[in-house]
Structures are given as structure tokens and as C-alpha cells.
Amino acid sequence: MTILLVTVVLLPSLALTVSNAYQDSLIKAKQSELESMTYALIASFEIDGSQINMPFNVFDDRLNMPQSGYQALIVMNQTIVWQSSSSMLNATPLAYPQAQIGQSIFSDSPNAIPDTFLYTFTAEFESENQYIPIKFYIIEDKSAYYAELDTFNQSLLQNGLWVGLLISGMLLLSLLSVVSPVKQLVEQLSKVASGQHYSQADNIIHGDYPKELNAVKDSVNQLLLSESQQRTRFKNALQDLAHSLKTPLSVLQGDADIPSQSKAPIEQIDQIIHRQLARSVLGKAGWQAQINMLSVVDRIIESMDKIYRDKQLRIELLCSHDTFMVAFDTADAYELLGNIIDNACKAAVSHIVISLQHSSAGHRISVTDDGPGIPSHLQQEILTRGKRLDTYKQGHGIGLASVNDLLDLYGATLKITSRPEIEGTRMEMNLA
Amino acid sequence: MRILLVEDDSQLLMQLDQLLQQAGFSVDLADDGEKAQYLLKEYTYDAVVLDLGIPKVDGISVLKFARENDIKTPVCILTARDTWEQKVLGLDAGADDYLTKPFHHQELLARVNALIRRSSGHASSELTCGPIQLHLTQQKVKIDDQELELTAYEYKVLEYLMLNRDKVISKTELTEHIYDQDFDLDSNVIEVFVGRLRKKIDPTNTLKPIETLRGRGYRLFSPA
Numbered sequence: 336m337t338i339l340l341v342t343v344v345l346l347p348s349l350a351l352t353v354s355n356a357y358q359d360s361l362i363k364a365k366q367s368e369l370e371s372m373t374y375a376l377i378a379s380f381e382i383d384g385s386q387i388n389m390p391f392n393v394f395d396d397r398l399n400m401p402q403s404g405y406q407a408l409i410v411m412n413q414t415i416v417w418q419s420s421s422s423m424l425n426a427t428p429l430a431y432p433q434a435q436i437g438q439s440i441f442s443d444s445p446n447a448i449p450d451t452f453l454y455t456f457t458a459e460f461e462s463e464n465q466y467i468p469i470k471f472y473i474i475e476d477k478s479a480y481y482a483e484l485d486t487f488n489q490s491l492l493q494n495g496l497w498v499g500l501l502i503s504g505m506l507l508l509s510l511l512s513v514v515s516p517v518k519q520l521v522e523q524l525s526k527v528a529s530g531q532h533y534s535q536a537d538n539i540i541h542g543d544y545p546k547e548l549n550a551v552k553d554s555v556n557q558l559l560l561s562e563s564q565q566r567t568r569f570k571n572a573l574q575d576l577a578h579s580l581k582t583p584l585s586v587l588q589g590d591a592d593i594p595s596q597s598k599a600p601i602e603q604i605d606q607i608i609h610r611q612l613a614r615s616v617l618g619k620a621g622w623q624a625q626i627n628m629l630s631v632v633d634r635i636i637e638s639m640d641k642i643y644r645d646k647q648l649r650i651e652l653l654c655s656h657d658t659f660m661v662a663f664d665t666a667d668a669y670e671l672l673g674n675i676i677d678n679a680c681k682a683a684v685s686h687i688v689i690s691l692q693h694s695s696a697g698h699r700i701s702v703t704d705d706g707p708g709i710p711s712h713l714q715q716e717i718l719t720r721g722k723r724l725d726t727y728k729q730g731h732g733i734g735l736a737s738v739n740d741l742l743d744l745y746g747a748t749l750k751i752t753s754r755p756e757i758e759g760t761r762m763e764m765n766l767a
Numbered sequence: 768m769r770i771l772l773v774e775d776d777s778q779l780l781m782q783l784d785q786l787l788q789q790a791g792f793s794v795d796l797a798d799d800g801e802k803a804q805y806l807l808k809e810y811t812y813d814a815v816v817l818d819l820g821i822p823k824v825d826g827i828s829v830l831k832f833a834r835e836n837d838i839k840t841p842v843c844i845l846t847a848r849d850t851w852e853q854k855v856l857g858l859d860a861g862a863d864d865y866l867t868k869p870f871h872h873q874e875l876l877a878r879v880n881a882l883i884r885r886s887s888g889h890a891s892s893e894l895t896c897g898p899i900q901l902h903l904t905q906q907k908v909k910i911d912d913q914e915l916e917l918t919a920y921e922y923k924v925l926e927y928l929m930l931n932r933d934k935v936i937s938k939t940e941l942t943e944h945i946y947d948q949d950f951d952l953d954s955n956v957i958e959v960f961v962g963r964l965r966k967k968i969d970p971t972n973t974l975k976p977i978e979t980l981r982g983r984g985y986r987l988f989s990p991a
Contacts, residue, residue, distance in 0.1 A: 673851025
């Protein structure tokens with residue numbers, strides 16, 4: 336764009352300016368030239384009474400030769416009293432510009448004689464005790480001027496083209512040397528932002544950049560690293576807090592001497608800790624790295640095989656890709672899919688199908704069980720805070736409420752389809 | 768059944784020890800990962816209850832250590848870190864089940880019983896051998912649908928033999944699984960328990976379900 340601007344707008348404007356400047360300078364030179372010729376003519380002019388004396392051939396040869404392009408006239412009392420040998424004008428001097436005594440007029444386009452330069456000076460001569468105004472005219476045909484201007488413009492155009500090409504080339508090179516690393520950096524940043532780069536310990540943006548951009552790269556990497564470390568520290572601190580709170584709760588819950596009315600508050604405290612800590616450790620970052628959801632699902636299925644081995648469930652995984660990359664925090668992915676698949680395992684009679692698909696709208700993960708299904712009026716309630724449904728007797732509503740939090744955080748949606756539309760229940764998540 | 772209980776909180780450790788003992792288990796205790804690794808290497812357990820947040824060596828490392836040393840004892844992990852990532856990590860490292868803190872004591876007992884039953888290849892918590900019926904969670908024994916009164920140690924001996932039906936069980940193995948590590952081992956006591964058990968199960972001495980293999984141990988088999 337910049338190069339186009341320079342080539343199409345800047346260089347022609349520059350050429351036009353130079354051409355105009357040259358034209359002005361040429362006209363100024365013509366004015367000086369015609370002025371000098373006029374003074375030479377004045378010097379040759381003599382008057383005696385009503386008789387004027389002028390040599391047949393004047394000093395400047397251009398006024399002696401016909402078709403030289405130069406002509407001279409001397410006008411007295413509106414009558415041409417002398418004209419140079421080169422002159423073939425028939426115009427009436429009344430149509431010419433009239434200068435005041437002692438004044439001159441220069442015109443590069445007089446109305447009376449088009450395509451000429453005209454210089455006139457009115458001098459006063461004394462004759463027989465009276466002063467007579469005499470007008471001197473020098474007229475030059477513009478053809479020589481046009482030829483000179485044309486030559487200059489052609490030369491300017493030719494040289495200008497080369498200079499233009501040279502400047503455009505240099506500009507292109509310099510722009511490439513500046514723009515290319517910036518573009519590379521922008522590409523890297525957008526990859527990091529969309530989660531295509533995955534690195535937790537090392538710097539996230541790689542590659543060699545000019546000195547100035549290296550500083551930007553280092554700063555961005557430092558920012559990403561410190562943000563990641565801060566999140567990890569925060570998560571660990573909360574996990575430690577959970578551990579510190581829950582072990583004494585276990586002791587309290589197991590104490591046979593504890594009054595029965597204290598058991599409900601203990602359970603309530605446990606639920607609050609669980610729920611609030613689960614919300615606090617949700618780990619979505621501003622720039623989220625991509626993870627392979629397929630391996631997360633694989634590991635969860637292995638765990639479910641152990642947890643529900645007595646039910647002898649058949650868990651089928653459908654995915655047409657070797658990897659299923661989605662910008663998601665690993666712990667959040669385990670929490671989201673762990674809760675959904677765990678609930679499906681609790682509800683299922685014998686069979687669960689987990690399907691992972693990429694679509695134009697994003698990534699779709701669905702978990703379908705062959706359980707008793709969820710009544711339609713309870714389907715929306717299932718994700719509300721702490722809701723516990725009889726359909727999932729072994730579950731705790733907190734798990735599904737965590738799912739709701741995660742879906743909100745990642746801008747994902749959950750669609751529940753159940754009997755009678757299908758046998759069992761399908762939970763379909765659409766991740767952006 | 769002999770259980771290794773690993774928990775760093777002394778109050779919870781004592782509470783669970785009492786719970787498991789009352790449920791008829793012999794319990795060995797460890798309050799850090801190093802002790803747990805030592806006990807796992809030195810003794811054979813029927814199940815391990817392992818807290819993940821323990822000092823010196825963490826629970827996941829203890830699990831990995833056990834599996835790397837070919838110790839196949841079923842493990843139930845206790846964790847306060849109840850995220851699915853932590854649960855999957857524990858199960859992936861070799862645990863067979865998990866329980867998040869705080870938990871109901873009956874839930875822990877049910878999980879431990881299920882682990883022991885599954886590890887011995889039984890799908891149901893009710894074991895049957897001829898006219899003998901043994902309910903693992905209720906700890907009840909019936910002969911021809913008549914409930915039998917057994918002492919805690921007699922029950923332990925019968926339970927171990929029924930879980931390992933048709934296998935030869937040495938006196939040492941039997942002793943190790945019904946007593947905890949602090950008990951002074953005396954093989955004569957086992958003989959006394961087996962003798963009493965035979966009289967209670969088969970007072971007429973017609974079924975003879977417990978066979979003595981001289982110099983090798985005992986074997987429970989299904990009477991014809």
C-alpha cells in the first residue's frame with residue numbers, strides 16, 4: 336500500500352512540481368532576456384523633432400533575421416514607427432498591453448498575440464522641448480520555449496521513471512526488512528492467542544527478530560510466563576487450602592460423639608468449600624494454549640473403567656482424528672469432561688458413546704448414555720447451582736454446577752437431549 | 768484381612784484405625800510416604816487406604832513405587848484435592864478407587880470391601896461355598912441359611928479362606944492377613960482357630976470343607 340502510494344501519488348506529484356518550477360524559471364529567464372533586449376533597443380533609439388532614427392540592423396541579430404522567433408516594435412502616438420527586420424506583425428498596437436511611462440509589462444500569454452511572450456517598456460524622450468512617450472515592444476514566439484519545456488519534461492519523465500523504480504525498490508526492501516519481522520511476531524502472537532502454540536515452561540514466542548522487536552518478544556514472553564506461574568501458584572495454594580480444611584472435616588464427620596444436629600452444618604461447610612474452591616481454580620487464561628482433548632477423554636475413560644468396573648460398562652469413543660486440539664486449560668478439561676462422563680456412567684445401564692467432532696461452529700463433544708433419561712422439566716435445572724437430581728442418585732449437583740461455570744467461562748453451550756427423543760440421555764457441548 | 772492405612776493427620780489416622788479394626792480388619796499404620804513404602808515392601812496387604820497429601824514421599828509416588836515393585840494390592844486413595852485431574856492422576860498412577868475428603872465411614876468400609884472382593888476375583892459381596900454363605904459387608908456367615916456365630920478372628924480366617932477358595936494358604940500367610948504387624952505371631956493360634964471353625968461350620972464332620980495340607984497349610988474347597 337505504501338509503495339503504491341509512493342509510486343502513484345508521491346512521485347508524479349514530485350515530477351509535476353519540478354516541471355512547474357522549471358517552467359516558472361524558464362519564464363523568468365525569458366522575462367530577463369526580453370528586458371535586456373528592450374534596453375538594447377532603447378539604447379539604439381534616437382529622436383530628432385518628429386524624426387526617429389533607428390539603424391536598419393540592430394545590435395541583436397535575432398531581431399534582424401525573419402522567423403528567428405523574435406520581433407521588436409517601437410510605437411509612438413499609437414503608431415508603429417519602427418519594427419525589426421524579423422517582424423511580420425500586422426496587429427494594431429492598440430491591442431497590445433500599454434505600460435505607463437517608466438514602467439514595464441511582461442506577459443507570457445498576451446491576448447492580442449497568442450503563444451508569445453511580450454515585454455513592453457514605455458520611455459519618455461525629449462524632443463523640441465517636449466516629452467514624447469515611446470513604447471518599445473519585444474515579442475518572442477513561444478515555440479522555442481515549448482520545445483525546451485518538452486525536452487525537459489521528457490527527460491524528467493525518463494529519469495523520473497528510473498528514479499521511481501529505484502525508490503520503490505529500496506522502499507520495498509526496507510519495508511520488507513521492517514514489516515516481515517513485525518508480521519512474523521503478529522502471526523506468532525495470534526497463534527499463541529488462539530492456543531496453537533503450547534509451552535508451559537519455556538518462552539512462548541520463538542524466532543529471531545530485530546533488536547527492537549526482540550525486546551517486545553521478551554516482554555510478552557515474560558508476561559505470559561509470569562501469568563502462567565501466578566495461576567499455578569494460585570491453584571496450588573487453593574488446593575492446599577482445600578486439603579487443610581477437608582482433613583479436619585473428615586475427622587469431625589467421623590467422630591461418633593458429635594451431636595446429630597451438627598452433621599448437617601458439617602456437610603454444608605464441605606459443600607461450600609467444594610463449590611467455592613472448584614470455582615476459584617477454574618484456570619482459563621487470556622491466551623489459552625490448545626490441549627489434546629482426545630487424550631483427556633482417553634484417560635478419563637480408563638479411570639471410569641476402574642471406578643465403575645462392577646457395572647461392566649462399554650464406553651465407546653468416536654473420533655475421526657488422531658488428535659482433537661481445543662484451546663482449553665487442562666484441569667478445566669478434566670473437570671468438565673470428568674463430571675459429564677461420570678454422570679453418564681452413573682446413569683448408564685451398559686453403554687456410553689463419547690463423540691468428538693470438529694464443526695464449522697467449533698468443537699462438539701457429546702456423551703450419550705442408555706440410562707433412564709432426564710425428564711424435560713428437570714433438564715434445565717440440572718445445571719443450576721448445587722442441584723441434585725434423583726435421576727443421578729450417586730451424583731452431587733455441585734459437579735454439574737461446575738460444568739455450568741466452565742461452560743460460561745469458555746463461552747460454550749450444553750444441549751441436553753433425553754427420552755423420548757433418544758434412548759437415554761445425550762449431553763452435547765459446543766466449544767468455540 | 769490386613770489393611771495398610773496411610774494418613775498424616777494423627778486424629779484421622781486413629782479414627783480410621785479404630786473404624787477398620789471394628790470392622791474386623793487388621794490395620795497397619797503409616798503417617799508418611801517413607802513408612803508406607805517400607806511396609807508395602809515388607810508385608811503383604813489385602814488393601815491399602817492411601818492419603819495423597821502425605822509428607823516425605825507423596826501419595827502418588829507411593830502408588831508408583833508399589834506398582835513398579837509389582838505390588839498388586841488394591842489401593843483406595845483418599846484425597847482432599849477432589850478435582851477430576853487429581854482423581855485421574857491417582858487412578859492412572861495405579862489406584863483402584865478414590866474417596867474424596869470428607870467421607871462417610873460406611874462409604875470407606877464399602878469401598879475397601881469392594882476392592883478386596885474384586886482383587887480376589889469375586890463380583891458379588893456374597894461369597895458362597897457349598898452350604899456356607901459369607902456376606903463381606905455385613906460380616907455374616909450362614910450355613911444352610913442358618914446364621915452362624917463366629918468370633919472376630921474365626922470370621923477373619925474363614926473370610927480369607929473363602930476369598931482364596933481352592934488355593935493353598937500357608938499358616939504364615941493366614942497369620943499375616945488376620946493380624947496386624949504388632950501382633951506376636953504364633954502359628955499354634957491359627958491351628959486353634961481353624962479347629963474351632965471346623966467344629967462350627969461342620970459339627971457332624973461330614974462336609975470337611977477345610978483341608979489340612981501337612982507342611983503347606985490349609986485349603987477351602989467346595990464340598991461335593
